[in-house]
Amino acid sequence: MFFASDNAGPAHPKVMEALVKANEGYAMGYGADPIMDAVRAQVREVFEAREAAVYLIINGTAANSVLLATMSKPWQTIFCSDCAHIHEDECNAPEFYSGAKLTLVPATDGKMTADDLRAKITGEENRGVHGPQRGPLSITQVTEKGTIYTLEEIAALTATAQEFGMKSHLDGARFANALTALDCSAAEMTWKVGVDTVSLGGTKNGALGVEACVIFDPDIAWEFELRRKRGGHLLSKHRYLSAQMQAYLADGLWLDMAQAANARCAQLAAGLRAHNGVTMLFEPQANIIFFEMPRREHKRMLDAGAVYYVMNGDPETGDADENLTGRLVCDWSMTAEGVDQFLTLLRG
Incomplete structure (x- = not known):
């Protein structure tokens, strides 16, 4: 993932x-x-x-x-x-x-x-x-x-x-x-x-x-x-x-790959919106998502060892309830199963 x-x-x-x-x-x-x-x-x-x-x-x-x-x-x-x-x-x-x-x-x-x-x-x-x-x-x-x-x-x-x-x-x-x-x-x-x-x-x-x-x-x-x-x-x-x-x-081919990336992003965005601890910072319209959630949630996801994404702070140090920004980007090769795995981890 x-x-x-x-x-x-x-x-x-x-x-x-x-x-x-x-x-x-x-x-x-x-x-x-x-x-x-x-x-x-x-x-x-x-x-x-x-x-x-x-x-x-x-x-x-x-x-x-x-x-x-x-x-x-x-x-x-x-x-x-x-x-x-x-x-x-x-x-x-x-x-x-x-x-x-x-x-x-x-x-x-x-x-x-x-x-x-x-x-x-x-x-x-x-x-x-x-x-x-x-x-x-x-x-x-x-x-x-x-x-x-x-x-x-x-x-x-x-x-x-x-x-x-x-x-x-x-x-x-x-x-x-x-x-x-x-x-x-x-x-x-x-x-x-x-x-x-x-x-x-x-x-x-x-x-x-x-x-x-x-x-x-x-x-x-x-x-x-x-x-x-x-x-x-x-x-x-x-x-x-x-x-x-x-x-x-x-x-x-170039359009097929872009459509695939956008579709996975839409799937991911729908799952994030369903999670009470997540706030979407911008309306994702293509293949990129910016979101906020508490440090403890970022740490839990990253500790799972199978999730890689960009975030703007240290998941280990600081107030566990502080919201940190994360960025998720889907490429053409991301699968629906991969997105589901991420969302399953998010739900805990």
Whole structure:
């Protein structure tokens, strides 16, 4: 029963099989492999964007950082929520690659509002040469709190950015989880609501390690290529990225895995709500749950030896009745039986 992170889950067997197949013989490097041609067509079809530029990178931090660097200048600021992944979990990589700073927009339940974004935007680019200029907007979908922006909310944010001549980026490490939860198309969640670039996640959802950088404005594609190379993220044996993404997208596997993870999360959430000692902190809408329960309950669960999840305190030391926050994440491989085992332990 491993609920610490979807990063900890296994790669899907079909992804591994694709890697073994790609390992046969020789193929040109640096993205010139024939599999990448198929991947580019797959991604364009998924997004209904025939002219989109598509590139692969091995992890989400690099995907976000190189895209945002391509979209911004060193004298600009990137707008994001105060709990965005690019702020909390990327060790200033977006700032390192872009030279820009981050301006944090207050979030409620993990999400920015258009009004709060506008207030932050109008607070910048009004001090002439002495202050940062306005750069792109970055939206995390699924949010770091496990919530999801509706299509209307994304459209409102990107429209606000457009009012000020700003572009918008979508950090989609859990893109498939959001897509299946909203029951919409990739196009409807991106360029049709004003998104200019996307980090399409694979690693958290059954790939070994691959993300797709999707750019709807081909005019900036060459700069992205240069920045990817200069930043050390153009993989020489690129076919192993291509093979993963090809298998990931084939026959809707990526959506099937996301649906499985979301379903297990919904099952888990229902069981947690039925337990009097548990308080849900946010409405789980994809595959992540944040909850509170007394220290003694956390300790009992962890002492059982078969449960792994993230918590914010020491289960051994302190008031046994003090509430501590826990985070549970379901990946594609989590089973209904595994969730039932967790809930059985919880009930004692």
